[in-house]
Amino acid sequence: MRSNLFSLEKMDGQERLREALEMRGFLVEKDGPFLALTSGSSKADLVDVKRLLNSLNIPIFWNDDRFQLLTNKFPVIMMKKITAYRGEEFPVSMEGYHFRWRAFVNRKHGLKVDALKLDPYISSFVKAVNQAGIPCLAGCDGHLKFAPNLQFSGVYSGAWFQVIKEQYLNDLELNYTWKVEYRGGSGSKLVACKGGDERWDTHKIYGDTLKMAYKLKDYADEIKSRKACSFKRNVQMKEEAEFYRVNGRFEELSEWMAKVSE
Template sequence: MKSNLLSLEMMNGQERLHEALEMRGFLVKKEGPFLMLASGSSKRDLRSLKMLLNKLHIPIFWNGDRFQLLTNKFPVMMMKKITEHRGEEFPVSMEGYHFRWRAFVNRKNGLKVDALDLDPHIACFVKAVNEAGIPCLAGCDGHLKHAPNLQFSGVYSGAWFQIIQEQYLSEFELNYTWNVEFKGGSGSRLVASKARNERWDRHKIYEDTLKMAYKLKEHADEIKKRKASSFKRNAGMKEEAEGLRTDGRFEELVDWMERLSN
């Protein structure tokens, strides 16, 4: 997890606030002595951020859209209040064109999902997947009752994530096994699995999602450039992709896309 690289004891208050907000799914960047939301944030994120900071009575100085913590100290307990702030259920819908090759190729960036709509233990991961240019509609941390999962936008986004997962995330020893499945209303999803007699553990889920999220953030620009240079709207590529998708040959689709991107 990112906080292992710079221990909490070494962080000042501003750095702790930055860390907590990022863990909760806000895309935050440094701007001189200030913090501000980065591109990729939704229109509601700034309003939600102000609401959250005000609700928790955190002393903040605002300079336009930039903000600064008005104290050098920021307790771990306050960080926890931010990172564990509950999400809100929201409707997820897709149009038919989202499943098509053209929509996948044309979209250069991910989706701007509202941070506080997402479950707290998976929000950072959803935002990071979108930051890497892989459209992700939503995520659920499972609420300790069922498997945590991410919903991708269409089959091609799930196939592309499977490739990225193997090439960028396979180094991690994770608590759970995370696999892409090609089914459900969105076409594809990433789902965690555990041993039959094992119980879901919120801390282990969080640890897994943060590890993967920070790695994707680190390589986000590189991943977006690879996608843009590998997949095109030409007729031959479209025919091959759509044929594999409509026939349900999803593993062949992943192999074909991987060859194109190498």
């Protein structure tokens, strides 16, 4: 997690507000004296930011789509109210083309998922995966009952994330083991794994997802560029990829992607 008590003490109110919104899954950037949502945001995110800030009675000045905190201080308790703001359930659906090689290759960017439709302790991670150009449909923080997970769009997205995870995220000290699994309606998902007698811990889940989210955001442009330069719609590459997918040889698919993208 980027923030700690020392760094928070050095932040002014506007910086704390930006940090809290980013932790809740909104993609926020500085725009002069204002804050603004980045291009990776969904259409609903701007409406939801306004609704969220208004519901918490946070004093904000709006200048079109940009906003500014009208106080120099922003207490940690208000940051926690933003980061823990409850998500809303929504249906996740996929079309058959999501599983095709052509769809994987053609998509240069991730999906624009509404931040407030995601669970609070995994929303930033879902947004970061999409920001890195890997289509991620949704995420669940498990509600301390089930394993936290992310749902990728098709098998190829999951296999590509496995490559990215091994090359960019394996040096992170995480509380749980996160593995890509290839089953379920979306084709692939990332799942947190714990010991048999261990209980799920919100702080540990949040710590893991934020560490991975921040790392992916730092390398998002590089990851998108690697994908665009490595995978093509030519017949030979399509046949190789489809061979692994159709025969359920997903680990080999990921290994093949790693070699192609070297």
